[in-house]
Amino acid sequence: MLAYTVRRILVSIPVLIASTFIVFLVVINAGDPVANFATSRQPPPSKAAVAAFARHIHADEPAVQRYWNWITGVLHGDWGPSVQPNLDIGHDLFTRFRVTVTLVASAMIIALVLAVIFGVFSAIRQYTAADYTITFFGFLFLAMPVFWFAVLLKQAGIWFNEQTGSQFLGTIGEKSPYLEVDTTWNEFTDHIGHLVLPTITLALVSFASWTRYTRASMLEVLGSDYVRLARAKGLRRRTVLVRHALRTALIPLATVTALDVAIILGGAVITETIFQWHGMGEMLVQSASTVDVYRTMAWLLLSAVVVIGFNLVADLLYAVLDPRIRYD
Amino acid sequence: MRAQTPALTRGLALAAGLVLALAACSSSGGGGGGSSKNGSAGLTSCNTQGKANTCNSGATKSGGTFTYVLEKNIQQWNLQDTNGNTFENAEALEVVLPQVFVPMPDFTVSLNKDLVTSATQTGTSPQTIVYKINPKAVWNDGTPFSADDFMYYWRTNNGKDCPPPPASDSTQTKGCLPESTAGYDRIKSLTASDGGRTVTVVMAKPYSDWKSLFGGGYPFYPAHVAEKVSGAKAGDAAHMTAAQMTKGWQYFQKNPPTKYATAGPYKMSQWADNDHATYVPDPKWWGATKPSLQRLIFKVISDATQEPTALRNNEVQAIYPQPEVDLVNQVKSIPNVTYNIGNGLQWEHFDLNLHNPVIGKYTALRRAMFTAISIKDIVSKTVGQFDKNVKQLGNHNFVPGQAGYQDLVTPTGQGSGDLAKAKKYLTDAKFTGVGTALKTPDGKAVGPFNCRYTTGNQIRQNECQILQSDLGNLGIKVTIKPIGAADLGTVLTGHQYDIIVFAWVAAPFPTSGAQQNWSTGGGGNYGGYSDKKVDSLVTQAIGQTDPAKAASLLNQADKIMVNAAYVLPLYQKPTFLAVQTRFVNMRNNSTNVGPPYNTAEWGLKK
Numbered sequence: 025m026l027a028y029t030v031r032r033i034l035v036s037i038p039v040l041i042a043s044t045f046i047v048f049l050v051v052i053n054a055g056d057p058v059a060n061f062a063t064s065r066q067p068p069p070s071k072a073a074v075a076a077f078a079r080h081i082h083a084d085e086p087a088v089q090r091y092w093n094w095i096t097g098v099l100h101g102d103w104g105p106s107v108q109p110n111l112d113i114g115h116d117l118f119t120r121f122r123v124t125v126t127l128v129a130s131a132m133i134i135a136l137v138l139a140v141i142f143g144v145f146s147a148i149r150q151y152t153a154a155d156y157t158i159t160f161f162g163f164l165f166l167a168m169p170v171f172w173f174a175v176l177l178k179q180a181g182i183w184f185n186e187q188t189g190s191q192f193l194g195t196i197g198e199k200s201p202y203l204e205v206d207t208t209w210n211e212f213t214d215h216i217g218h219l220v221l222p223t224i225t226l227a228l229v230s231f232a233s234w235t236r237y238t239r240a241s242m243l244e245v246l247g248s249d250y251v252r253l254a255r256a257k258g259l260r261r262r263t264v265l266v267r268h269a270l271r272t273a274l275i276p277l278a279t280v281t282a283l284d285v286a287i288i289l290g291g292a293v294i295t296e297t298i299f300q301w302h303g304m305g306e307m308l309v310q311s312a313s314t315v316d317v318y319r320t321m322a323w324l325l326l327s328a329v330v331v332i333g334f335n336l337v338a339d340l341l342y343a344v345l346d347p348r349i350r351y352d
Numbered sequence: 353m354r355a356q357t358p359a360l361t362r363g364l365a366l367a368a369g370l371v372l373a374l375a376a377c378s379s380s381g382g383g384g385g386g387s388s389k390n391g392s393a394g395l396t397s398c399n400t401q402g403k404a405n406t407c408n409s410g411a412t413k414s415g416g417t418f419t420y421v422l423e424k425n426i427q428q429w430n431l432q433d434t435n436g437n438t439f440e441n442a443e444a445l446e447v448v449l450p451q452v453f454v455p456m457p458d459f460t461v462s463l464n465k466d467l468v469t470s471a472t473q474t475g476t477s478p479q480t481i482v483y484k485i486n487p488k489a490v491w492n493d494g495t496p497f498s499a500d501d502f503m504y505y506w507r508t509n510n511g512k513d514c515p516p517p518p519a520s521d522s523t524q525t526k527g528c529l530p531e532s533t534a535g536y537d538r539i540k541s542l543t544a545s546d547g548g549r550t551v552t553v554v555m556a557k558p559y560s561d562w563k564s565l566f567g568g569g570y571p572f573y574p575a576h577v578a579e580k581v582s583g584a585k586a587g588d589a590a591h592m593t594a595a596q597m598t599k600g601w602q603y604f605q606k607n608p609p610t611k612y613a614t615a616g617p618y619k620m621s622q623w624a625d626n627d628h629a630t631y632v633p634d635p636k637w638w639g640a641t642k643p644s645l646q647r648l649i650f651k652v653i654s655d656a657t658q659e660p661t662a663l664r665n666n667e668v669q670a671i672y673p674q675p676e677v678d679l680v681n682q683v684k685s686i687p688n689v690t691y692n693i694g695n696g697l698q699w700e701h702f703d704l705n706l707h708n709p710v711i712g713k714y715t716a717l718r719r720a721m722f723t724a725i726s727i728k729d730i731v732s733k734t735v736g737q738f739d740k741n742v743k744q745l746g747n748h749n750f751v752p753g754q755a756g757y758q759d760l761v762t763p764t765g766q767g768s769g770d771l772a773k774a775k776k777y778l779t780d781a782k783f784t785g786v787g788t789a790l791k792t793p794d795g796k797a798v799g800p801f802n803c804r805y806t807t808g809n810q811i812r813q814n815e816c817q818i819l820q821s822d823l824g825n826l827g828i829k830v831t832i833k834p835i836g837a838a839d840l841g842t843v844l845t846g847h848q849y850d851i852i853v854f855a856w857v858a859a860p861f862p863t864s865g866a867q868q869n870w871s872t873g874g875g876g877n878y879g880g881y882s883d884k885k886v887d888s889l890v891t892q893a894i895g896q897t898d899p900a901k902a903a904s905l906l907n908q909a910d911k912i913m914v915n916a917a918y919v920l921p922l923y924q925k926p927t928f929l930a931v932q933t934r935f936v937n938m939r940n941n942s943t944n945v946g947p948p949y950n951t952a953e954w955g956l957k958k
Binding site: 054055056057058059060061062069070072073076077108109110111178179181182185191193194195196197200201202297298299300302306310 | 417419427428434435436516517529531605606624626627628630647649651652653654655658661662664665666667668836839840841842844845846875
């Protein structure tokens, strides 16, 4: 498996180079940051200032040279200049990545736990009121646009705060700018209060689809011969469900989860914008709207690495979870 | 199957119930307490004549935290630098850094008597201005505010003593790039007397907007800090080298004011990048008004649509977003919030591209186009939906409320939607196909023209649609073409439009702006307008020491521009301030400094 992993990583390198080059060409042709600089200030900057800005962001260089300088710079830890003054793209990227990982990881954990619980429950209570209810909500959450649900959830959060006379649930940012009483406990609850609404928003769509996977997979396993045999042997129902059926049923979910990381990262763009989390999503929106070439590329490169990495994890998980599969 | 039907029904009923409960939560959250009547008492009088600077006043009590929204992060802290010249930077810095004249909500400027006891023009030939520094004025590290601070300000902003980086400098860091050298490049000498407490400025050429010098939204930076970080001799900004000034300039670019001495009612105690600035009262503040808030926070919220929910959830106490119908209605439903829709210095306008051979050639065509456009319709179908006070703007340099404002546009019929008059312009100029398919006197088709607006801006899309309909009545076909969010600059500088709608920010000091927008080759003159008489009048206006004469010269130039029908002013863009009623003394300052022009006065209502 080690050889396979190394081979996959090596194959990923030309994929990354080709994809970043194509995207680089698209991004540098998506707009003209120099013209934006020249027109977005009042009074308009002098011609010297505009020329200086163009030179600063390498806008006066040929595309291939720009790409080469960028990719070799990245290998040396230099992510290139931003259109925003004083912005260290590398620092910005990894600070934001940490924020997004917090959000995405929380959402994935919650979605996974709930998906397994409700998926299994739905499967073993097939065609009951509970199953129909879970199915209904599963499709409802799948159909709901994230931005709409997030706004609805924010209103519900405000309503909750008003009813309880508290300010537990935050709608803006990862934490409050200040705490009246600055204790570790208050800091912890403040973080949790700000995490609740965006996490639910991001988790629900994944929860909905993963519940359906779990349900379908569980139903398939429950109908299989070896489960019937286990029951016939007189094993307790719980033992059959947890040890024999669930373990097998989770194999497709594990791989789907790894593959869905890209979708969740996409959802984070919207969630972060609505809840004003200063993560990767906000970074992409800001970079695209200001035609910040190197900042956009940094986002894309890290996202590509994450997606390629999780695709590899998905493949490896098959082998780990299913003894029938071996990579040579 | 029958046995499962009740289960299905129960499941769906339960699901429907939960959805309704969720919806109920949302509607009760959006409905609010309906106290907009009592809530709007504080700021409603701001639009009454003469009340702009005093509305929402009240005595304050000590304590409380007040959170105000910044709509963008601050990356570069030197407001005097081209790159740092942003509205958010001005808002954040004016709390801690002083300036001589401060733009006020009524568009006048007010002398900052905490900083200087007087600033007087004592002579006109040569123009001489004398500043007397308040003896109590001091930076919060104990260094007295002095003529040295004036000297450093002038020398870094005049474009000569600290010139822009040379082209050979690949890092573009070896020089100063001031946002404007206007006025500073006309100063002949700056001398100190009375132990550095009196500053006398003599101009080489007169400058009408002299009150914009050393202020007008662009505050002082501490010269002694620049001298220290650059290794220059203390208190001797007059002899700083360009390299030393550049070092100081860059220091103020990179460092938030938590790092150096400031001189305001508050000091910035924390800057969390892209999130918030925290200010606390500065014990060294000598000013007449002592701050009463325990803590002042400027919170970055980059998506305006999220601001009303943050206000409702008490996460912020004041917001200053660009108003939209939905946003205003949302705020109206929040209990205990007062709001004001004011008319700002930004103004919306249609521009014609004179590089287009047909548009550029025929003045009669341009006049006809502008006359056929109904601004009344535009207003009623856009900003008029949430602000009934918006009217057609009648000047290219001044807005109502500014001394010098004269309505020069509406008497010509431009913006009236008078189709008969518009058609007469065309028939008199021998155009054919009027009302059907317009052709020039030499038989060329007029149009189709494109009308361009920034994508996602519904108001501007509506404006283009109304223009399309109005010009259709003249026989001119117009196609509407949105501009990508990041492409406005490309379209403007590349002249990739026939008609475009966007906004300009007028300044409290109009003459400098006039040169940029109307003079031949001016930085904001994207449509290529050129008239020697206008150039001459604008240049004369800048060199006038009498503000009334300067305004008169600008209005003479404006009459020529109106007749040329190059830019059609539509209306002043509304600005929108909403504040919780338990706080007082916040006002809608629609100038380049925004509401935080008087943070020392902000506080909890007594």
